[in-house]
Amino acid sequence: MDKPLSGQRVLVTRPAHQSARQIDRLQQLGAEPAALPLLDIIPTREQDGSDYQQCKACILDLDLYRDVIFVSPNAARIGADWIDEYWPQLPLGVRWVGIGKQTADTLNQLGFAAWHAEGGFDSETLLADPSMQQLSGERVLILRAEGGRELLAETLRQRGARVDLAHIYRRACPEYDAAVIQSTIYAQPLSAILITSGQALRNLLQLCGPAAASLTDTLIIVPSARLAELARSLGFNRIRVAQGPDDQSMVDALLPA
Numbered sequence: 344m345d346k347p348l349s350g351q352r353v354l355v356t357r358p359a360h361q362s363a364r365q366i367d368r369l370q371q372l373g374a375e376p377a378a379l380p381l382l383d384i385i386p387t388r389e390q391d392g393s394d395y396q397q398c399k400a401c402i403l404d405l406d407l408y409r410d411v412i413f414v415s416p417n418a419a420r421i422g423a424d425w426i427d428e429y430w431p432q433l434p435l436g437v438r439w440v441g442i443g444k445q446t447a448d449t450l451n452q453l454g455f456a457a458w459h460a461e462g463g464f465d466s467e468t469l470l471a472d473p474s475m476q477q478l479s480g481e482r483v484l485i486l487r488a489e490g491g492r493e494l495l496a497e498t499l500r501q502r503g504a505r506v507d508l509a510h511i512y513r514r515a516c517p518e519y520d521a522a523v524i525q526s527t528i529y530a531q532p533l534s535a536i537l538i539t540s541g542q543a544l545r546n547l548l549q550l551c552g553p554a555a556a557s558l559t560d561t562l563i564i565v566p567s568a569r570l571a572e573l574a575r576s577l578g579f580n581r582i583r584v585a586q587g588p589d590d591q592s593m594v595d596a597l598l599p600a
Contacts, residue, residue: 353377379527383515386512387489405429411486412483415488423453440457443463485508535597
């Protein structure tokens with residue numbers, strides 16, 4: 344098999360439970376993956392108090408919603424666990440919505456007949472869909488992380504929907520000792536960094552401290568123009584936008600044109 348990425352060392356930053364396919368794809372193409380998960384995904388638990396009670400109330404009312412929107416594959420996976428706990432059979436008449444194909448595929452694998460808006464993978468794409476324009480009196484549930492973007496909920500409310508938010512997980516910065524950072528990032532030069540969220544990018548800079556300045560000339564692969572703009576504002580000089588956030592698109596963005 345052709346090895347077009349032979350000799351390249353690529354930083355893989357997805358959460359540990361989501362990185363295997365990206366690592367396999369890089370190895371198939373001859374690259375050396377260096378794994379450093381930059382997000383810990385922590386499901387909401389009973390000890391989380393009001394967030395937990397809000398999630399439970401929304402899930403118990405699941406049959407009252409027109410749309411239940413999952414904002415990411417993590418939201419799909421964790422949301423499915425919540426729903427399985429309270430709904431042995433899925434309620435009828437609810438549209439299960441994934442933001443983007445990757446999230447919808449995850450939902451379908453978990454037994455939901457999921458739908459996603461064609462043409463993109465973000466809130467803007469979903470909001471542009473004809474089915475999301477006239478929402479007067481409709482109820483919508485958004486399953487997401489604590490601290491997520493407000494654009495989707497705010498716009499749906501402006502269009503007349505009653506929107507509930509359930510923070511079913513939070514994203515935290517992992518802890519690594521200095522030796523792990525040194526061996527993963529600095530011991531050998533990186534050819535590229537794969538980043539799929541703004542929080543992961545900020546966590547990278549936080550973990551590297553002042554030494555992060557040495558990364559700004561490293562090629563960074565991101566899935567959207569919005570994230571590219573954030574990377575630019577944080578000092579990165581070599582930024583390439585992939586076709587999407589899925590593993591193949593992110594890795595394929597490394598290939599020669």
